[in-house]
Amino acid sequence: MAAGALLPFVDAWSVDIDAPARVVWDTVLATAPGTRGGPVRRAVAILLKADPADSNGMAPHALGAERPGFAVCEVVAPVTYALAGQHRFATYQLVFRIDQRGPGRSRLTAETFATFPGTGGRLYRMFLMDAKLHALVMWMMVRRVRRRAEATLRRQGAVSS
Numbered sequence: 001m002a003a004g005a006l007l008p009f010v011d012a013w014s015v016d017i018d019a020p021a022r023v024v025w026d027t028v029l030a031t032a033p034g035t036r037g038g039p040v041r042r043a044v045a046i047l048l049k050a051d052p053a054d055s056n057g058m059a060p061h062a063l064g065a066e067r068p069g070f071a072v073c074e075v076v077a078p079v080t081y082a083l084a085g086q087h088r089f090a091t092y093q094l095v096f097r098i099d100q101r102g103p104g105r106s107r108l109t110a111e112t113f114a115t116f117p118g119t120g121g122r123l124y125r126m127f128l129m130d131a132k133l134h135a136l137v138m139w140m141m142v143r144r145v146r147r148r149a150e151a152t153l154r155r156q157g158a159v160s161s
Helices: 021-031 038-048 118-130 133-160
Strands: 009-017 070-076 080-087 090-102 105-115
Touching: 009 133, 021 080, 021 090, 021 105, 021 133, 070 090, 090 118, 105 133, 118 133
Parallel strands: none
Antiparallel strands: 009 105, 070 080, 080 090, 090 105
């Protein structure tokens, strides 16, 4: 993927979270796509001819860290975390933005940018976007981050009490 390439906007999903930005940041790093590798994710990456196809072993917060299908391309803690990748049907970027909304409150927004070249890309887009599969995955992802961040904060409060 060309560095600095601008991709068309696809969609954005936001959720308000009862946790400070730092807790949300740590949760995004722990739950971002590709953080749980494993043989199935690698097999799918190989099938789709994903770039990157495998993990390079770097920590998820490190610029240049790679997981199957995703490479970390921007890190501005605790505000922006961006992943990029490509496979035979798409070139894509997923950007997580965290805004502090007040004491102990944040807003997480996950933005998708992508191109779907060729006939295969158009069919893939139809399968993924028109069938609302991408929307479902994104909706579940931002809500999973909210649940885990708020649970982390509750655990921290229980420990300090």
